[in-house]
Amino acid sequence: MADDKDVLRDVWYGRIPACFTLHQDEVTEREAEPYYLLLPRVSYLTLVTDKVKKHFLKVMRAEDVEEMWFEYEGTPLKWHYPIGVLFDLHGSNSILPWSITVHFKNFPERDLLHCLSNSVIEAHFMSSIKEADALKHKSQVVNDMQKKDHKQLWMGLQNDKFDQFWAINRKLMEYSTEDGGFRYIPFRIYQTTGERPFIQKLFRPLSAEGAVHTLGDLLREMYPAAVPQEGEEKRLLVVIHGIEPLLETPVQWLSEHLSHPDNFLHICVVPTPSD
């Protein structure tokens, strides 16, 4: 039987093959070749697309270049969601590689946050970690860390160093056996439709009676439509890291093993493919 530690590696080394093409309206002097890249699922688009930018800048006129942004089939891709979440939410029905359109103009101010440097991503990433630890340990663990530990978490993500990241992150995943789990599970449920971008509420890993809360319990409370009723056909898929865990899976285990590096469990609810 494989070990739970292998799940952490599998999650970390999850990759999505992507094909970047420049938007037709922005093609200028000469045709730009598409650019193929294996994107880490747990990272952020703007953090891992330096090569893409370099590639397309070669064919751009300098005056045409504004902030780079990405779009898939008309949907602007939010860089501050992990790449895996974007793919599971928008692209999971597409054939691979995932074809992403690159823009250098007409930044959609209403849909996207600006990201002019990596420090913006770092700030976003660290604030997510802190928020998650506030839920898990009343911020005790993250506040006890030194500045260099915070840096190591970020550098681990930036340089795709699993060991470097987990050497620190394991502390964030600890809890006393007495408690039986975190205080609250840091999670977000994403959906393609609906006005709210995602659902995030307080949810404990154990019930008041001490029973283990499962993914099913979580969804029944937060998103009842995602749990098919008796005899009903499954209309919605619940996807985490591109897989569909069983509803019996304990949320505490999910939070420890299938969280993104930002320490949140990102759950995507997408319609069942019609075919």
Next chain:
Amino acid sequence: MPISLLWAVDVHGRVYSLSTAGQQWDQCRNAQMEFKRVTAAQQCCWGIACDNSIYLNVHASDLPVRYQEETYENQRWNPVDGFSERLLPSDRWQWSDVSGLQHQPLDGFQLPSSSWEWEGDWFVDENFEGEPTEREGWTYAIDFPANYTKDKKWNSCVRRRHWLRYRRYKAMDMWAKIPSQQTTLPDPFNDISCGGWDISEEPRGRLSLWAVSLQGKVWFREGIYHHNPEGWSWEEVALPGEVVQISCGPGDLVWAVLWEGQFIVREGIGRDCPKGSSWTMVDSPSPDAGAIHVTVGANVVWAVTKDNKVWFRRGVNSHNPCGSGWIHMVGEMLMVNVGLNDQVWGISSEDRAVYFRQGVTPSELSGKTWKTISVPREGERSHSSASSLQSAGCFFTGEVRAPSVTSEAESDPDRALTEGPGLVCSVAPESLVDATTNPSDLPLDTPKPRIPKVTSDSFISELVSDREPGKISKEAQPPPASVPEEEAVPSEESLTEVVLSPSPHSGAPSSQWSNVDLEEGQAPQIQSSLVAESADTCSLSSVVTYTLAMEDPYTNDEHPLWAWVSAGACNVDCHSQLNWFNCSLNTSSLLQSVQSMSLSVTPAQTAAWRKQIFEQLNERTKREIDNFRHYEQAVEQSVWVKKGTMQWWRDWKPHKWIDVQFALEQFSGPDGNKDGILFIYYNLYEEKKYLHAFINEVTILVPVLNDSKHTFAVYTPERTKQRWPIRLAAATELEMHDWLALLSVSCCDSRGIHGAPSKQAIWSITCKGDIFMSEPSPALEAVPYPTPCDQMFWRQVGGHLRTVECNSVGIVWGIGYDHTAWAYTGGYGGGFLQGLASSTDNIYTQTDVKSVFIYENQRWNPVTGYTSRGLPTDRYMWSDASGLHECTKTNTKPPSPQWTWVSDWAIDYSVSGGTDKEGWQYAADFPASYHGYKTMKDFVRRRRWARKCKLTTTGPWQEIPPIPLSDVSILPCAAQSSVEVVPLWAISNKGDVLCRLGVTALTPAGSSWLHVGTDQPFKSVSIGAVSQVWAIARDGSAFYRGAVSSENPAGDSWYHIPSPAKQKLKQVSVGRTSVYAVDENGNLWYRQSVAPSYPQGSFWEHISNNVRKVSVGPLDQVWIIADKVQGSHSLSCGTVCHRLGVQPTEPKGHTWDYGIGGGWDHITVRGNAMDPPRFRMPPLTNSSFSANRSPETVRSTEVNGNAMGC
């Protein structure tokens, strides 16, 4: 820490215990009587019941309490009758003890009390000094007394034989009265205290029991030890005054309180005189209020004065048992009690709750604060608790009935429903049916339970019912006529117990309760399914002798009121995590369910949801990555370097530690595996140089024993051949552990090894107690080209053990230096291997204790006798065993910084060769053979001092309490084995042979021990693949156990196997068919001609010398720990070696292949059942191996540069 119990008595005289792992007080179900006081030791609990007699409750254990009675039959030869009973008038008795002075006929032996039973009849001992005797067991001599031999000679005029009979203590887990003494019966007892188990470990289970009578006299119980738990007799101790209370610590502290309020302290207590010799007076801490209570531990004394103030005595230790002064502590207590590790409990005078003193550490013995223990009592949560249901079910066997009660219960079903809804709704329907049908079927003349009659006593005035007043008034109806007035207060439990264990009551005349104070009372007769109901009723009917005052101060209290607490069995220390505090009903149930959750980790491993995640992640990889591997990675991998400074034991002479720069460069190898290189940069003559090692060539990283530096050794196959590893020392322990963890992960990564070890893993242990395992390659046992032993990769798992044994279904057991048994949990990592190198589940805290020994040496001179002034050529007057190194009490440190001292230096009497009363051993000169008595020729003497130290670490091990072990062996299964229950044999550290029941791959710890009787203590055991069990007795002879099978796991009898001539065997290992044994002189023996039809074999064939230990596996592969192995640079002691050339046709093999070492203590290959790939090769000579592996075993005594420092 093992689970242990805190004992307490409430104001109603009910005895409760609280488990260190539990969250409720469990009532002692078999206390048929109310108790005044209890005093607990780990193996038993003593108490004074309300009849003022003393009762003993010996806790059941898998090790029976057996006492060996023995006597000798003596005969003399005469020309007419040959050997006959007719002796000369000057001879000894025909039946006598060993000295011949005591007349001891067989029928003169009686059972000492009704708590004992005979195990069998008398039999003749046919084993004489390790050798089997002739059939009748006679040994011969020229005359009495003389030296006996087992052979009859021409001049043998007398003979004798040894008769044995065992009796067994049967009153386990029940309160058995200590028979009153016929002579000098002490007046009724008032206080009792046991302790003294740390004074000396021999004889096993020895206890000091002190008691105080109502008249203020003090009595000491003689002769309590494991085989005689009741002791022999009471001895009165002379006193300077009248004593009211006494306390005896685990060591040599005994304090008592005098009627006038001062203390007396016992002096002169020691190993040879547990009773002590004299009393010294100590004044009460407060001039106004005399002392009323005292309690002592190993190094502390606490006292309570009449004004309920609590006092701590400063400066108490075994050299100064009186201490130096009193310190007033916060809190008002009725009594306090010191338990193990000098932890303190008390009963508050304010609310009569039990308090625990928090923060008591060896450095701060007075602790910090009192914390109340707030756990519910059993049955308090609701009436539907599992236990009450159980007793409910048992109740339905209904020995006794009372129509009047029945009608009452039946007439009021509503009330039953409101009072016990949980009970009613959760009782299974079948049991309800049983309840109504069974009792009527039973014969009317079933024996009636005896219930003790409670005599009047000031204590009894406190024994009032705690029923709520409303309920009492409601139920205050005339009691059933059938209940006699003198009925005691049987609580629910005591009644149910009557039915739970019917044996003592089922009319057997030998009931331990039959004594003058007990009157056969007719129990209230019940025929009802509603247990709570009936119990209520009967206790109601029985309390009529006492005034049920409504204004009773205790009636309305919600929490229990305690009268006495005893922590003598409660093994907690400042690190223990207890769930006893702030535990409301809800949270406790939450905690319990959490516990059960964490315990059910193993089933979760196989849960469907987990499987789904693993499968889907694999699918995801196939779908999203596998076809796109040629794509460019978004983030480029780079080289990662970690640097540090260390010290290195340089390779050239003179060897010394030099400062070096240390760096690990990690990069991704071409196959995707991570790889790395280790660099050591040093300066030689102002020139920068470096040494390097490839991570994928490192075979092991070994922490090395060093009392001042934090050192480890790095081996490669080359360095293993040289017996010269790279030795490094880090500045701090933390730094070393960081490096070891990182290097260990790198090594595993480079070899693609992750997660838990396989079931085939080979396990070994260094003399430091570190545990290593190696995954055997399929070709490890191949013939003729096995994988060379020095290329095996070893990785460490957390924990600290002395012995480890495994088999091929993944069952692994270990034994610590303190003889604690541990079962492997299936995890990996632990200790310093944290984070990625460690599994999250299945890692637990592990502790181990061992002794450090130093020697005090003295030389005799004609003027002053023995003094510590030696000759100039002598060894140090304080030294290690060799005498070469000076080791004084103050400069001797624990073996490594991981260990801390937990005791003071004490004389060790358990040295081979024996000692005199002061621990001295005598000899003609240093170094020589020592003996335990002085002769004219002895000019030097020495004695050994021991000091205990303790280590706390973590690892994938769970304790198997409570029996300490010295050896263990698990049946080696074939690779595809269908064996479900795996036979496991063990030797307790006292030499008992044990057989573990219920061991399976899912429950490796098994369920219980089965004791296998022997006539002498054993030291080694091994079970082979077809259940052939071999064992070695302490006298060095071997035994084969007959008829062991899965149906009869303990076999039927021992067959004596003579040891090789003039050799004493010490260890045995049995593989598929091969039987190997090692003797005390390091010889390895193979048992010839073992066959299924003749499992004992014919004789021992010598295979090799220079062997410390042997492990024979399920393929009959033979691995040993060699004593000394010479390498090209150095010599190593304690080296793993593999027997080459072992084949079914040649089970003895031909040469050794040398593996990792030195400093290895133990290896087990019994998990490796992988059949090697078969080569079809022409038979080769072994030249290819012996040529390039020239090192031969050496017999030189010079030892240098051994890596482990042992």
